[in-house]
Structure formats: C-alpha cells, structure tokens
Amino acid sequence: GIQVEQSPPDLILQEGANSTLRCNFSDSVNNLQWFHQNPWGQLINLFYIPSGTKQNGRLSATTVATERYSLLYISSSQTTDSGVYFCAVHAGGTSYGKLTFGQGTILTVHP
C-alpha cells in the first residue's frame, strides 16, 4: 500500500516562530488532507489539498503532487497550535476509499 512519511517527528517552538511540516507519499494520490489533533484528542480538518496552495489565516499548505510531497506552514505560532499534525492520503485506483495517515508531527509551542 501507499506509504506516508512526515517530518520532523517532533518540533518545539517559541511563540511567534514560523515552522514548516513536511509530508511525503510514495505513490500518486486522489487527495491529501492535513489534520490537527488538539491536546484534548479532537481531530480537526485543516486543509483538503490534493494539489496547489491554500491559505487559512496563519496556516497555509502546498501540495506538489508530481513530486509526491506536501508542506504545511505555520506562521507566528501560538500556544494553541500545539498538538499533533497529521497528513493523510487517499490512494488512487481501486483503493481510493482507503485513507492512510502519516505518523504525525508533535508540535509544542512554548509561551
């Protein structure tokens, strides 16, 4: 099946710093999503981004499908950004109902 790798596994920032999280995938995908899992365990969809660039406030994401990677940018980080960030992909072909997650990036933002 498709492999999804995220980097870095852990990231510690001071409030106000910027960061870039990366997601690599091993095969062509039908879609790619970024999620944030907050400290209470809730999973929130951040972006649906099979290709191109999207922005939502301080967060933006870029997916280069031809090179099989996606980037999540967090600018001017806040303590509320802490948590785990996952990317997840639906593979193409007959397995397009399956969703495969990366292992996640644990982000800690200190005040």
Next chain:
Amino acid sequence: EAQVTQNPRYLITVTGKKLTVTCSQNMNHEYMSWYRQDPGLGLRQIYYSMNVEVTDKGDVPEGYKVSRKEKRNFPLILESPSPNQTSLYFCASSPGLTWGNQPQHFGDGTRLSIL
C-alpha cells in the same frame, strides 16, 4: 449543528463481551469510516463505507465488523473483544469521494479499554 456523534465516549469492559460503538452523522454524507489510534502507530483505518450497503476493509479489519443499513449510521461491532483492541477509536464522514473537495469530519473519539 453539523457533527459526527460517537457513543459511548469511554468504555471499560472485559474480554469476550460483545460491544457496539455507534456512529451517526447529520450531514447526509455518503462516505463513513472507522479508525483506531494507538501510541507509536498513529491512526489506522479499520473499515470504510462508500455508501449504504457498501463497506470495505481498511488496513486493520481483523476482529471488527461494520454495517451500513442507512446513510447516517455506521456502527462498529466487536463480537469478541480482546485486550489488543484497547485503543482510541474515531469515526469520520465526508460527502463522498467522487466530487472533489471532500474533507473528513471526525467524531470526538471513543476510548475503549478491554481487560
């Protein structure tokens, strides 16, 4: 309010005692799915359903059953739970996979402990 509702939120039970975790969505979504989350293993898909009466295995279906008799509900059934099914479970839904922009909406999770 658009939401995915899971019940129960927490459950402690014993090996072999059948249990069902319910999942309901009020967004008329076609696609629904179950995941388990374990430390060090991330989120893994158990089963998914493209539409009513259509279900398929994810990456870790062993020991689980699902049914999709109506669009809004997608229960997860553990016929004979075992301790290795102790985990945090999430249900999710999305409009469907055939029309492009389809972000998944997650329930708040169900924490199962099987002794």
